[in-house]
Amino acid sequence: MGSDVIERVVVLRHPIERVWTALTTAEGLSRWFGSVAEIDLQPGGRAYFRWDDLDEESVATIAVVDPPHRFAFRWAIAGLPEDDSPQTLVDFTLEPVPDGTRLRLVESGFAQAADDVAQSAHKANSQGWDTQLVDLETYLDATA
Numbered sequence: 001m002g003s004d005v006i007e008r009v010v011v012l013r014h015p016i017e018r019v020w021t022a023l024t025t026a027e028g029l030s031r032w033f034g035s036v037a038e039i040d041l042q043p044g045g046r047a048y049f050r051w052d053d054l055d056e057e058s059v060a061t062i063a064v065v066d067p068p069h070r071f072a073f074r075w076a077i078a079g080l081p082e083d084d085s086p087q088t089l090v091d092f093t094l095e096p097v098p099d100g101t102r103l104r105l106v107e108s109g110f111a112q113a114a115d116d117v118a119q120s121a122h123k124a125n126s127q128g129w130d131t132q133l134v135d136l137e138t139y140l141d142a143t144a
Contacts, residue, residue, distance in 0.1 A: 003122045004111040010133055013100040014140045020068035022140060023092055032139040033132055041065055047073055060090070069094050077113045078121040086112030088125075103136075105129060 012019055022028035029037035035052040039045070043062055050057040064072035072091040080086065088109040095102045107125060110118040 003119050004108060006105070006107040006122065006126050006129055008105045008129055008133055009102065010137065011097060011099050011102050012137055012140055014144065016068045016094050016096045016101045018140060019094055019101045019103060020071070022136060023071050023094075024065070024067075028139075031143075032135040061087075063089060064091070077110060077117065078124050079117045080113060080121075088121075103133075105133070 022032065024039065024041050026037050026039050029039065029047075029049070034049040036050040037048065039047040039062070041062065043065055045062040047060040047062060048057070049060070058075050060073040060075040062071075062073050064070050070091070070093050072089055074087040074089050076085050076087055086109065088107050090105070090107045093104040093106075095104075107129070110122045110125075112118075113121065
């Protein structure tokens, strides 16, 4: 299971509604998650992300929308084609806490891919989420 799941928990010093907006709107996402984001916020809707600095893009399918507590999407495993390949589930859970909002991120499903692809994608996404979650906190703090 070690290379199948990425899990991160952070407490953000902001109300749950602000964190939800940062996670689920094109304007919010494009400020911390890549350079450009588009999102059709409904189950089965599509989300598009582009990282200009990495020359990468990704298309996701929205899986869960439960404002303001849970948001999840599926996207292709890095290193595999976008169409008809195994996908991981990226699941954000938000919970109000005295200091703000606890955000729990779980990305799972890497083990569907071949071992070498799964390990490479897991490592890349693990490092990516570390960076992106810092960017999320920086964005929220800067716009408080």
